[in-house]
Amino acid sequence: MNCEVCHLKELEVEHYEIREVLRCILHTIIFHRALGLVRPKEIDLELFEITYVQCGDEEVEKKIDEKIDQFIGWAEKHPNKKSQICLSFFEVKNKQVSWFGKQMERLFWEHWYISLNVAQQPKVHSLKSHNNKVVDTGENILEERSIRRASLEASLRDVLFQIIRFVNDKKEHVPPIPNREGFISFPYEIAIPSSSDSAFGMDMFKRMLQTGHPTMLSSD
Amino acid sequence: MASSHSDSARMEQIITEFFAKSLHIILESRTPCISSRNFSGEQTVSSPSSSSSSSSSVRPRDKWFNLALRECPEALENLDLWHQSNLEPMVVDVVLVKRAINWEPANFYPKTELFKNLSSKELHTNCWNSDQEELGNERSEKIIERWIVQYEVRKAKDAGKGSKRSSSSILSSIYKKSMLLLRSLYLTVRLLPAYKIFRDLNLTGQIRSFSLAHRVSSFVEPFTRREEAEMQQFGFAPVDTSSGRLCLSVLYRSSLSDVSSEPSTPMSPQLIPDYVGSPLADPLKRFPSLPVSHGSPSSLPFSRRHSWSFDQYRASPPSRTFSPSPTHSEPYASASNPSSCRFPPPGLPPHPSEVSHAHKDNASFDEYYPSPIFSPSLSPSPPIYVPGSNLSRALLRSESAPVNILATKFLNSPMLFKNQNFPPSPPLRGTRYGPSTADKSMCPSRDVATVDKMSFVGRDDIGRPSGLQLSSGSSAHISYSRSSCRSFHDDFDESEYTCPFDVNEDDVTDSGSRVDLFDKRGHAHDPLQSASFLPIRKSPGAAVGALVDMLKKAPPLHQDFSNMATASQASQASRSETWSNSFHEYCQTPKAISAQDGTSSVTSSALLASKTTADALEELKGYQEMKNLLLSQGGTGRSQSVPNYAAAAAAVVESAGRGTVKF
Numbered sequence: 001m002n003c004e005v006c007h008l009k010e011l012e013v014e015h016y017e018i019r020e021v022l023r024c025i026l027h028t029i030i031f032h033r034a035l036g037l038v039r040p041k042e043i044d045l046e047l048f049e050i051t052y053v054q055c056g057d058e059e060v061e062k063k064i065d066e067k068i069d070q071f072i073g074w075a076e077k078h079p080n081k082k083s084q085i086c087l088s089f090f091e092v093k094n095k096q097v098s099w100f101g102k103q104m105e106r107l108f109w110e111h112w113y114i115s116l117n118v119a120q121q122p123k124v125h126s127l128k129s130h131n132n133k134v135v136d137t138g139e140n141i142l143e144e145r146s147i148r149r150a151s152l153e154a155s156l157r158d159v160l161f162q163i164i165r166f167v168n169d170k171k172e173h174v175p176p177i178p179n180r181e182g183f184i185s186f187p188y189e190i191a192i193p194s195s196s197d198s199a200f201g202m203d204m205f206k207r208m209l210q211t212g213h214p215t216m217l218s219s220d
Numbered sequence: 221m222a223s224s225h226s227d228s229a230r231m232e233q234i235i236t237e238f239f240a241k242s243l244h245i246i247l248e249s250r251t252p253c254i255s256s257r258n259f260s261g262e263q264t265v266s267s268p269s270s271s272s273s274s275s276s277s278v279r280p281r282d283k284w285f286n287l288a289l290r291e292c293p294e295a296l297e298n299l300d301l302w303h304q305s306n307l308e309p310m311v312v313d314v315v316l317v318k319r320a321i322n323w324e325p326a327n328f329y330p331k332t333e334l335f336k337n338l339s340s341k342e343l344h345t346n347c348w349n350s351d352q353e354e355l356g357n358e359r360s361e362k363i364i365e366r367w368i369v370q371y372e373v374r375k376a377k378d379a380g381k382g383s384k385r386s387s388s389s390i391l392s393s394i395y396k397k398s399m400l401l402l403r404s405l406y407l408t409v410r411l412l413p414a415y416k417i418f419r420d421l422n423l424t425g426q427i428r429s430f431s432l433a434h435r436v437s438s439f440v441e442p443f444t445r446r447e448e449a450e451m452q453q454f455g456f457a458p459v460d461t462s463s464g465r466l467c468l469s470v471l472y473r474s475s476l477s478d479v480s481s482e483p484s485t486p487m488s489p490q491l492i493p494d495y496v497g498s499p500l501a502d503p504l505k506r507f508p509s510l511p512v513s514h515g516s517p518s519s520l521p522f523s524r525r526h527s528w529s530f531d532q533y534r535a536s537p538p539s540r541t542f543s544p545s546p547t548h549s550e551p552y553a554s555a556s557n558p559s560s561c562r563f564p565p566p567g568l569p570p571h572p573s574e575v576s577h578a579h580k581d582n583a584s585f586d587e588y589y590p591s592p593i594f595s596p597s598l599s600p601s602p603p604i605y606v607p608g609s610n611l612s613r614a615l616l617r618s619e620s621a622p623v624n625i626l627a628t629k630f631l632n633s634p635m636l637f638k639n640q641n642f643p644p645s646p647p648l649r650g651t652r653y654g655p656s657t658a659d660k661s662m663c664p665s666r667d668v669a670t671v672d673k674m675s676f677v678g679r680d681d682i683g684r685p686s687g688l689q690l691s692s693g694s695s696a697h698i699s700y701s702r703s704s705c706r707s708f709h710d711d712f713d714e715s716e717y718t719c720p721f722d723v724n725e726d727d728v729t730d731s732g733s734r735v736d737l738f739d740k741r742g743h744a745h746d747p748l749q750s751a752s753f754l755p756i757r758k759s760p761g762a763a764v765g766a767l768v769d770m771l772k773k774a775p776p777l778h779q780d781f782s783n784m785a786t787a788s789q790a791s792q793a794s795r796s797e798t799w800s801n802s803f804h805e806y807c808q809t810p811k812a813i814s815a816q817d818g819t820s821s822v823t824s825s826a827l828l829a830s831k832t833t834a835d836a837l838e839e840l841k842g843y844q845e846m847k848n849l850l851l852s853q854g855g856t857g858r859s860q861s862v863p864n865y866a867a868a869a870a871a872v873v874e875s876a877g878r879g880t881v882k883f
Contacts, residue, residue, distance in 0.1 A: 028407060031403060031406075031407065032400060032403050032404065032407075035286055035396065035399050035400070035403075036286055037282065037283060037286040037287075037288060038286060038287065038288065039282075039288040040287070040288075040289075040406055042410060044419075049416065050411070051410045051411070051415060051419070052407070052410070053406060053407050053410065157411060160407065160411055161408075161411065161454075163407075164404045164407055164408055164411075167400055167403070167404050168400070168401065168404055168456050168457035169457055171396075171397045171400055171457070171459075174396065174400065176389075176392060176393075176396065177286075177392070177396055177399075
């Protein structure tokens with residue numbers, strides 16, 4: 001089974017924007033992989049004029065929020081770093097014994113890499129601040145912030161379309177829909193830098209083995 | 221072969237359901253009233269059980285593609301309407317319908333009109349409010365999205381391509397891919413700019429100047445190049461099937477901000493030019509024109525102007541009333557006609573802007589007249605009450621307000637008007653020209669109704685029977701036009717044309733019948749008036765003129781007064797006519813006349829809602845005293861600035877009354 005990888009366009013976000021941005025992206029991806037009977041739930045972002053769709057499953061929502069919380073915690077400890085979140089879909093094979101001693105093997109068939117560049121604080125533009133008074137600087141900051149927000153919104157929109165395009169272009173690798181009651185989404189995992197090093201590292205390691213190209217995650 | 225047959229049947233079904241689902245997804249997020257948003261809240265409450273985990277509450281339709289959607293009656297309807305074979309493309313146009321809200325009262329037309337181009341089934345505009353309806357609307361449509369769902373049949377030779385796999389697996393694969401495609405569609409629909417409009421319409425209960433409609437058809441109406449240039453395309457990857465492929469694509473406008481904010485191009489050009497040049501805009505213009513109209517021959521050009529300006533004028537009918545130049549007593553009648561024609565417009569649903577106009581123009585009262593006039597025709601005594609009540613109300617509220625009220629009433633009960641008008645002479649035109657009887661009857665009521673001193677002057681002008689009838693006719697027409705629902709321009713034109721202008725122009729100008737008619741009228745009036753009124757005019761006229769001068773100085777009524785002054789004389793004459801006819805008794809006794817005046821003045825003052833004649837008399841006496849005071853002071857007295865506009869008006873009225881008394 002081939003494994004498709006999608007690297008989403010990097011987004012520059014401020015810390016307080018992480019949650020919404022990640023929710024939007026993760027839910028959008030999972031909605032496309034939730035091929036069970038779903039009742040879509042549309043959510044308006046608060047920070048951006050964007051509406052995304054959830055698959056309406058509480059478990060999914062809960063899991064995503066947990067991961068986001070973890071990531072935010074991690075981001076607080078590692079300010080001003082680029083980071084990646086990886087959403088991976090897999091199939092579970094019981095029969096094969098994994099090399100790592102587990103009974104269940106995960107056969108990944110898709111990886112989504114979400115790249116965030118978290119800016120802890122709005123940048124103060126030294127050039128402008130030199131010449132202007134404090135008030136002006138404040139105004140400039142506000143103005144820049146709104147500009148930045150708008151550009152982030154556009155970028156986020158682009159990312160969503162990137163997801164849609166990818167989903168459209170790559171369909172063959174999606175496994176058959178399990179014909180069981182209660183199936184909502186293909187199994188998935190969300191790997192974040194803050195995850196236990198072993199799990200995350202293992203995933204990275206496996207991915208490297210599979211795809212053959214270096215991970216984009218930077219540990220520094 | 222049986223299996224393949226069933227497979228192909230299933231494939232057919234998948235395709236059919238794909239069309240249905242696509243349409244459902246698109247319309248669900250483009251049809252405002254369905255309000256997915258509102259639904260969502262409900263959904264969480266009611267549908268949790270049905271949420272993916274439990275399929276108990278899931279409708280069969282929801283199971284298709286494992287995508288449970290909200291109820292969308294539009295989608296079902298349209299699907300039924302479209303109801304094409306799978307081989308036909310399904311084209312869903314999402315149309316931004318923009319209504320310009322005009323400040324001009326003139327633009328009222330039924331919302332239905334707005335959508336005349338779209339069939340009712342096609343239209344799903346949910347956001348119209350009654351308030352909106354009242355506002356003038358100009359509609360423009362713009363296709364902002366075009367979704368094309370299509371099943372392209374592959375050539376036979378390619379059909380066997382997927383034969384290696386089992387047909388069932390092929391089917392399930394196709395089904396899975398179509399599910400993915402539909403999920404993408406579900407997301408995309410919400411990411412495109414049009415969704416924002418949909419959301420705005422749904423989330424904010426506010427009245428909007430735009431709405432969304434949609435058309436579902438099986439053919440593509442080509443865009444112009446310019447339109448195409450403005451559109452972007454997003455094509456979903458087609459889903460290959462054993463015999464063809466399912467295609468889904470959308471053309472959309474990438475920026476809709478301009479669309480929603482800026483008035484549509486079509487409407488603006490039409491309205492604006494007229495508006496600028498319209499007499500309303502420039503009071504001076506229209507006034508001059510009016511005097512000309514007085515002359516029967518001149519009336520033709522005059523009417524013309526009205527006709528074209530008329531549309532615009534609706535907003536500011538009052539000024540028209542004044543327009544009649546007092547100079548010619550007879551001319552009034554003709555003048556009144558045009559003015560009356562205008563009046564109808566006021567009758568139209570009150571516009572805020574209208575109100576303001578009315579307020580500005582003293583004439584606004586005059587406008588009312590037409591309506592009151594009508595009531596009288598029905599029954600001599602009642603007239604007063606009908607108009608009076610209206611007027612009083614209006615007056616109490618505010619000068620502008622009354623107009624609105626009257627207008628609304630009229631609008632509401634077009635039939636009444638017609639009836640009223642018609643009793644004298646059913647055909648409007650006929651009545652107009654034939655004037656004397658109908659007009660006369662109307663006149664009295666008019667006087668009563670006019671209540672205003674201001675109106676007093678104007679009243680006479682208005683009072684001219686023909687004018688009144690015309691106005692009434694026009695009002696009726698207007699109401700009709702609404703029902704007919706044309707573009708508001710059309711309405712105006714129609715009303716105009718239906719109004720005296722149209723008829724008059726053709727008939728009068730062409731045949732010159734108008735003059736004759738007027739003459740007839742004049743004759744009719746003359747007999748009645750001639751004895752008493754002619755003298756009155758002259759002697760009182762001077763006094764009135766002085767008063768008028770004073771009035772002119774009053775700031776608010778300034779322009780109107782000047783007009784009124786001229787008109788006042790005429791009004792007197794007309795008044796006399798009316799009296800002679802319907803209020804014969806009153807005429808006989810000057811007191812009675814004065815009483816009428818008094819009532820009118822009272823009402824005009826807006827102090828009292830409804831006055832009895834006795835009250836009116838009392839008031840009148842008070843006014844008379846004031847008048848006497850002023851007169852006693854002599855020329856200086858006249859020169860004195862009358863602080864109160866009402867007082868001045870009263871004085872005028874009295875002077876008029878006095879004249880009659882003398883005679």
